[in-house]
């Protein structure tokens with residue numbers, strides 16, 4: 154806890170502090186200051202401030218802080234203190250860390266010394282997060298090295314049934330299936346509609362087909378996703394993709410996806426899961442969708458819980474926002490592949506992998522010229538969107554955003570031929586309120602008819618997505634304004650906080666009540682006239698809860714782009730904040746746009762688009778570096 158006499162206390166004052174520190178950050182800083190007193194008060198305080206900054210940066214989702222950045226932040230904070238400390242150059246800061254008793258160095262001689270902080274290369278970590286990162290890198294590399302024996306003859310036959318006769322050009326979906334069938338680890342990344350689900354469904358069919366061919370038991374394949382919403386969507390997409398498989402190859406495919414927390418065995422009140430190294434998951438193959446949403450600690454715990462022989466297939470879009478919590482695991486894994494290789498189609502894999510893909514996939518890839526990291530050999534990027542045609546504005550807009558071209562983005566927005574994209578340039582918040590009230594009419598009619606199923610379906614039709622929570626373009630104000638305008642039009646009667654027709658989203662997991670972060674509910678009276686919140690279950694049934702039983706929730710007229718990860722809507726309406734916002738970046742805009750299945754409306758002017766495109770979401774982490782060395 155924070156000592157009331159702490160020299161760090163001014164950092165709690167948002168008007169004075171350049172970094173938004175919490176009591177927890179400062180408590181940690183005080184603890185380190187106390188532990189370092191033997192080196193003298195000045196040194197102890199300097200280390201205390203550095204510790205508080207590392208803790209604050211962890212809260213901002215950085216796994217570690219590079220020493221240059223740490224020196225910059227330290228020097229920024231110093232003037233805010235009542236008795237300023239001397240400024241530090243990076244070299245001085247490094248010397249300080251070298252002598253500190255609370256900092257261990259990540260080298261072999263010090264392996265037994267467990268300290269609250271760890272200095273690894275040029276980065277400072279909190280011990281626990283350093284352990285997560287090192288463990289995860291080790292496990293990923295071990296999995297990536299796991300090669301599996303594939304019966305080429307059987308595989309050829311099955312691949313032909315699944316993909317038809319070889320076509321012109323490289324079929325990356327087919328290559329992904331071959332790679333995933335022959336390795337313990339496969340990471341499949343691709344934008345919306347590039348066929349990730351179709352590909353893993355075919356992969357599962359191939360694997361079970363090979364098992365049947367070899368007269369061995371079918372594999373225990375498990376599907377998982379980070380949120381309930383994403384798990385439901387994966388189950389749905391897999392069911393549809395299964396229907397497109399040849400009938401003979403539909404055997405033994407899982408149909409239901411679980412959330413990661415449920416799969417790992419969440420234990421209320423405990424920070425550990427039921428499944429771990431000593432009680433591994435009972436599966437042979439795990440398919441993890443929306444991997445970009447999984448944070449470092451959860452991914453580390455998941456990999457620890459996999460049995461030794463298990464295969465792991467990760468699916469996700471590397472261009473999307475990183476996880477809400479610490480780290481950016483999928484982004485880091487994909488970063489181990491140089492940018493130039495994402496752009497061209499050739500030269501990614503080593504000679505052995507290239508040979509395998511050419512032989513089974515009828516491709517003509519050329520091997521990499523330079524040495525290839527283990528993980529690089531297990532990565533596939535799906536490049537062609539099957540959802541968006543070349544004429545689709547949503548697809549073109551997403552591509553231009555990815556390429557960071559302001560001119561390209563503006564050209565898409567201005568192009569009258571792209572009827573699925575509407576640009577509200579220099580608009581007022583009142584315009585988005587007006588648009589939403591109009592778009593919510595179907596939903597409100599379903600509510601008026603007490604037709605919950607139609608209401609849930611109508612809610613999928615559109616969603617207002619904001620980059621921020623605060624401000625005139627943020628979730629809080631727009632939720633309130635839309636509610637007010639719907640009331641004025643007589644479409645709702647909000648006599649209390651929750652009222653018939655109020656759509657909401659749960660923002661916390663509650664395993665006892667069985668509702669989870671991201672679950673969407675609608676308020677409506679039951680047959681006894683009692684107001685309840687209704688949820689659509691994975692099997693399509695409806696479940697009602699008394700409002701008093703709900704964990705934390707938010708109204709859903711508007712939601713943040715962050716919260717929309719893993720969901721899709723027919724029409725996504727996106728609002729960017731005016732002026733500078735540190736939250737705005739290219740990944741955020743891309744994630745918002747790619748939530749749209751059919752139509753996008755963007756409320757932003759050119760300056761806002763430019764500032765989003767020029768800033769990147771970068772998280773402090775050395776996972777990519779660890780993975781790039783064999």
Ligand SMILES: Nc1ncnc2c1ncn2[C@@H]1O[C@H](COP(=O)(O)OP(=O)(O)OP(=O)(O)O)[C@@H](O)[C@H]1O
Pocket residue numbers: 326343344345346347348349350351352390394539540
């Ligand atoms: N090779 C293909 N040829 C033709 N259509 C395809 C192909 N692969 C996928 N599709 C179609 O494209 C659509 C999107 O495919 P899929 O759901 O597998 O993509 P995804 O990458 O999982 O999408 P999402 O962005 O929803 O995660 C589906 O309608 C699917 O049938």
